[in-house]
Amino acid sequence: MPFLYSLVLAGALIVGAPWWLLSMFRHGKYRAGFWERCGFVPRRLNSTPGPSGTAGATNSENCTWVHAVSVGEVLAVTGLIEELRRQPHQRVVISTTTATGQKLARDRFGAENVFYFPLDFAFAIRPYIHRLRPQLLILVETEFWPNLLWLAHAEGIRVAVVNARLSDRSFPRYRRFRRLLRSMLDTIDVYLAQSEEDARRLAAIGARPNRIRVCGNLKFDFRPPAALPLVASLHAALQQAGAGPLIAAGSTVEGEEEEILAAFRRVRERWPKAVLLLAPRHPERFPDVAGLLVASGLTWWRRSQWTGTPVGGGVFLLDSIGELSAAYALAQIAFVGGSLAPRGGHNILEPAFHGVPVVVGPHTENFRDVIALFARQNAVRVVKNGEELADLWLRLLADERERAELGSRAGAVLRSYSGATARTIDILQALVRT
Numbered sequence: 045m046p047f048l049y050s051l052v053l054a055g056a057l058i059v060g061a062p063w064w065l066l067s068m069f070r071h072g073k074y075r076a077g078f079w080e081r082c083g084f085v086p087r088r089l090n091s092t093p094g095p096s097g098t099a100g101a102t103n104s105e106n107c108t109w110v111h112a113v114s115v116g117e118v119l120a121v122t123g124l125i126e127e128l129r130r131q132p133h134q135r136v137v138i139s140t141t142t143a144t145g146q147k148l149a150r151d152r153f154g155a156e157n158v159f160y161f162p163l164d165f166a167f168a169i170r171p172y173i174h175r176l177r178p179q180l181l182i183l184v185e186t187e188f189w190p191n192l193l194w195l196a197h198a199e200g201i202r203v204a205v206v207n208a209r210l211s212d213r214s215f216p217r218y219r220r221f222r223r224l225l226r227s228m229l230d231t232i233d234v235y236l237a238q239s240e241e242d243a244r245r246l247a248a249i250g251a252r253p254n255r256i257r258v259c260g261n262l263k264f265d266f267r268p269p270a271a272l273p274l275v276a277s278l279h280a281a282l283q284q285a286g287a288g289p290l291i292a293a294g295s296t297v298e299g300e301e302e303e304i305l306a307a308f309r310r311v312r313e314r315w316p317k318a319v320l321l322l323a324p325r326h327p328e329r330f331p332d333v334a335g336l337l338v339a340s341g342l343t344w345w346r347r348s349q350w351t352g353t354p355v356g357g358g359v360f361l362l363d364s365i366g367e368l369s370a371a372y373a374l375a376q377i378a379f380v381g382g383s384l385a386p387r388g389g390h391n392i393l394e395p396a397f398h399g400v401p402v403v404v405g406p407h408t409e410n411f412r413d414v415i416a417l418f419a420r421q422n423a424v425r426v427v428k429n430g431e432e433l434a435d436l437w438l439r440l441l442a443d444e445r446e447r448a449e450l451g452s453r454a455g456a457v458l459r460s461y462s463g464a465t466a467r468t469i470d471i472l473q474a475l476v477r478t
Contacts, residue, residue, distance in 0.1 A: 045227055049190050050165060057163075076143045077160030083168030085175045088156045089137065107135045109178040111161055114145035116391055117184040119369070120207055120263045122152060123465045124182075128472075129153075137176060144327055148366050164189040173199055180476050182206055186214065190228045197231035202475050206468055207262045208237045210245040211388065212409040218249040226250045234475055236468055239413045257471060260464035261414065266393045272370045277352050278360070279374055285354035287317045289376040289441055292400070294368050295325040295390040296381035300405075301336055303384055303430030308359070309342075310434040315441065316357050321371060323362035325381060325390065330363040337361060373398040376447065377440055383407050384430065389415070392424060396458045401450035403427060403436060417461070423453035 080086055108128055112118045118140065128136045138153055139161040140146045149158040162168035169192050181196050181203045183189075188205075196203055210218060218225065229251045236259040237243040247253045282288060291311065293304050301322065308320045324333045330348075337344040343358030347367070350360075362368060372378055378395035382388060383405030392402045392414065403425045408415045418424035425440075427433045440447045 046166070046191060046194050053164060077146065080160040081163050081168065083162050083165075083171045085171050086159055089159060089175065106131070106133050107137065107176050107178040108180045108182060109137050109139065109172075109176060110182045110184065111139045111187055112145060112149070112184040113140060113161075113187060114142040115148050115365070117207075118145050118148050118152070119266065119391070119394075121182075121184050123265045123267060124206065124262060124468055125153065127465060127469050137178075144365050151366060164191045166191055166195060169195055173201070180204065180472065182472070185209055188225075188228060193228050193231040203232045204234045204236065204472055204475060205232055206236045206259075206472075207464075208235045208246060209239070209242045210249070212412065213388065215245050215249070218245075222248070222250040234471060236471060238464075241413065259467045259471070260461065262464045262468065263391055263393050263414075264458055264461045265463070265465040266397055266458070268369050268373075268394070268397060272367055274347070274364075274367050275370050275373060278355065278371070281352060281355040282319065282374070285317070285356035287319050287354075287356045289315060290319045290321060290374050291377045291379065291437060292321040292323070292368075292372050292375035292395065293379045294321075294323045294372065294381060294395070296322065296333075297325050297385050297387050298329065298332075299385040300381050301333055303433065304379065304381075305336070305340055305342070305359070307430050307434035307437060311437050311441065312357060314438060318357055319355060320359045321362055321375065322359055323368045323371075327363070327365065330361070334361060334363070369394045372400055375400050377401050377403060377437060379403045379433065381405075382410075384427075384433070392418065392454075393458055396423070396454035399451040399455040401425070401440060401447050402454055403433065403440075405429075405433075418454065418457055421453055421457045423450065423457045425450065 110121060110125060112121055125136050128134060138149045138158045140149050141161050146160060162172060173195060178201055181201050183205045185207050186209060193203060235246050235251055235256045237246060237256055238261045240258055243256045243258050246256050311318050324330060334346060337359055344361060345355055346361045347364050372395040378400045380390050380392045380402060382390040386407045388410030389404060389408035392404060395402050406426060406428050415424060425436055427436055
């Protein structure tokens with residue numbers, strides 16, 4: 045099976061090579077960490093951590109390898125990683141697939157503990173296993189990589205999938221190939237599912253039911269990073285210009301910005317000094333969104349070029365990584381993207397943490413349980429299109445009481461469903477002791 049899988053994967057890489065090369069040269073994707081992805085272990089991983097994760101200890105035996113694909117997964121497991129790093133003589137290393145996830149992980153956990161995830165071939169994975177010698181491999185959500193799992197199992201490494209979920213889109217595909225997946229899924233010691241529905245889906249694709257536990261969603265334990273300079277400087281810039289209200293549109297995707305800008309124009313008719321903080325999901329789209337703003341005729345500022353000057357009515361383009369979560373605190377309303385366009389939605393818990401009222405579009409399949417939970421508590425608003433978005437923004441901005449109550453309920457839901465990190469830690473500690 046490993047040989048056949050590797051053969052198919054190699055064929056897929058060869059067929060897709062023109063697209064990969066085009067993405068690499070046009071957008072810079074996959075260029076960063078190229079050699080790390082090919083199995084060359086970076087020298088910075090040679091340093092061994094002390095009990096709190098800092099360099100200097102002599103014991104490197106207790107190593108945990110966490111794989112978190114991108115920014116969302118890194119944010120989800122930040123609390124879990126911090127708890128693991130508090131354990132005596134425990135090193136935690138983190139791999140990511142995307143450059144944005146890599147930057148955030150390095151900023152939070154140190155470059156000496158972070159690397160790019162290798163290609164799922166034995167020649168690329170084996171050097172990391174032999175260099176790091178992890179006791180425990182933690183995969184975040186549904187990162188099933190067969191060669192990684194087979195090699196980890198052969199080396200006696202315990203494997204856990206945390207915050208496990210199967211989206212509406214991926215579940216049918218996994219279920220279709222459940223017979224082929226069985227040998228791979230049997231290498232995983234424990235699945236810690238977000239919900240009962242996710243647990244049911246994991247069992248349906250071939251995971252052994254006695255290895256599945258429901259722990260809740262780690263993202264409910266979200267904690268923002270320490271106060272960032274942007275928040276204070278942007279707050280001061282808004283005050284200097286007498287600007288407001290501020291609406292944050294975060295994690296937007298292609299096809300949404302036009303509708304968001306149209307809705308914002310209607311807000312400007314009522315509040316000429318309103319500000320839209322616009323944060324596209326993917327960094328490679330920053331230039332395209334900047335082009336939209338140039339064509340829009342709106343006054344706008346670009347984070348990467350902003351020098352702290354006053355920000356009056358217009359659009360503030362947040363073309364940076366890792367600042368959106370903290371910037372939500374400045375908003376009177378937050379719209380979370382990937383939901384007007386059919387992309388499955390993004391995480392609404394970051395604005396909820398700040399008690400900011402949250403609005404999403406109709407496409408939230410990737411966060412179905414979270415959205416359903418918030419909807420049952422009347423703690424989120426869902427709109428069908430850009431016209432409804434504008435109507436709702438205008439209503440909420442005109443009704444301070446409704447806005448405050450909606451934000452308060454969102455924060456309360458987040459706090460009441462926290463605790464998944466502690467439950468996950470207990471199970472992981474028991475796993476490595478067995």
